[in-house]
Amino acid sequence: MDDYPAILGVYSLSIEADVGTGGTSVRHENVTYWYARQLSPEQFEIQPLNAHHVPSGVRSVLGELDFLRQYTPEPTYYRVHTVPALETLRRKIEMGQDAFVNGDLDEAERQFLKALMIDDRNIEAHYGLGEVYSEKKDFDKLKKVLDTLLGLEEAFTFEFRQKFNSFGISLRKNGHYDESIRYYEKSLEIVDTDENVYFNLARVYFEKGHNDHCVTNLEQALKINPAFVEAQKFLKYCQKHA
Template identity: 35%
Template sequence: MATLPHVEEDNYIKGVFSIEKTGKIGTGTTARRVKQQVYFFAEQVDEDTVVLQGLNPENVPSGAKAEITKDELLEDYLPEPSLYNEVMSKLREVQKAVARGEKRRKRGETFTAEFEFSKALQLDEQNVRANFGIGMCYMQRGEEDKAKEVFDRIIKLDAAFQDEHKHLFNEYGIELRKKKMFDEAVDYYQRALELTRDDENLFYNLSRAEFESGNYRQALEAANECLALAPNHPEGLKIKAYIEKKGLA
C-alpha cells in the first residue's frame, strides 16, 4: 500500500516528492544515459495548483519555483514522507535565522545580523531574504566591496525580483542609490525589468539611477516608459520636466 503525502488540515498537500529523470553524462563514444531521482518540496496553493521547489544538497527547498497541477503531482511524482520532517526542520531553521537577522539589522546591530544571515546561507545559499539582508548589512557599514559581491549574487536570482519580495527589492534599490552605487542601481533595475515591464515605479527608479549617474538621455527614456504606464506619475513627470527644461538630454 502506497504511503500518502503529508496533508494539511485544509486538505491541501504539503510534502516531499521525487521523480525519476534521465540525463546524459560524458561525450562522444563514452556518453551514456543515467537515471537519477530528483527531489522536490511540493505545496498545494489552491484546488488545482501545486508549487514545486527543488531540494538543495542540504535538503532545503531552494532556487526557482515551478507550478504544476495537483493531478500531475499525484500521477508523475512519488511521495517521500520519510524526508518530510528533516526538510521542515531545516526550512524552519533557515526561516528563524533570517527572522533574527532582519530584527537585528533593523536595530542597527549589523554584525549580529550578518552572523544570522550567514547561518541561513550555509543551508540555502540562494535564500532571497538572507542575501538581501547581508547585502544591506554591508551597505549600512559602508563595506562597498563586500556589498558588490552580494549584489552579484542577488542580480542572478530571478526570485529576488518577484512580487513576494517586492518590499525587500525596493529597499535594496533605494539603499544602492543612497550609497552612490549608481552603476549597480542601474544594473539592478534593468535586471528587474527583464522579468516585468509593467511596473511604472521600476522605470521611475531606473530613471532616477540613470539621472544620478549623469546618463540624462537614458534617464529621460526611462521616465517616458514610466509615464506611458502611468501618465500622472508625479515623480516621473518631475524628472522628465527637469531634464527637458535644462536641455540635459
C-alpha cells in the first residue's frame, strides 16, 4: 500500500503574458516555484515557496492531469535551495523545543523567532512560541500568537493535533481561560466532532466557575462518544455539586 502524502519536491509554474500595448508589447514569462506533495493517486497538493525557499502560505489541491500539465519538476532547485532551508528551519524548531523542555524560556523564544524569520506562517514555531509566552505569562505577546494561530485553519487539523492539545493545556494551566475558550471554539468551527475538544472546553469553564457551560460541553462530548469514561465521571461530579 502506498504511503501518502508523499513529498515530490519543488515544481515550477510558468505563465506567459503580454506586457505593454501595441507595438511596444513584449511577451514576458513569469516563473514561480511550488512545493508539491502527492495526497493520493489522483490528488496533488501545491504550496508556494517564500523568499527563503520554504513552503509557506495557502495550499491548493489539483487533479493529476492539471498538475502534470502545468507544473515542471525542479530537482536541482529543490536540492540546492529548499532542502537546506527546510533543514535549517527544522533545526531552529528542534532547538526551541529542547530549550523549552529544559526550562530555558528565553532561548526557546529566540529559536522559535529565528524559525519564524524563515517561515512566518510556520505552525510548529507559532505553537512553540505560544507555549513560551503562556509559561512566561506574557499576555500581550501570547495574544498576538493566539490571534495568528486562530487565522491559520491548518493549525487545527489532525496533522498538528499533538501541538494543538499541548498548547490548549498550557493555556488552561496558566490561567488564560478566555484565550482557551477562543482557541477551543475556533477548533470546533473547523471540526465539531472531536469529543476531546468539548471535554477540554468543559474543564476551562469548570475552572472559571461556569458550571452550566461545563455540563453542556460534557454532554456534547458524551453525545459524540458515550463510552468516554472521564467525561462520564466529570459530568456526575458536576451534577452532584451543582
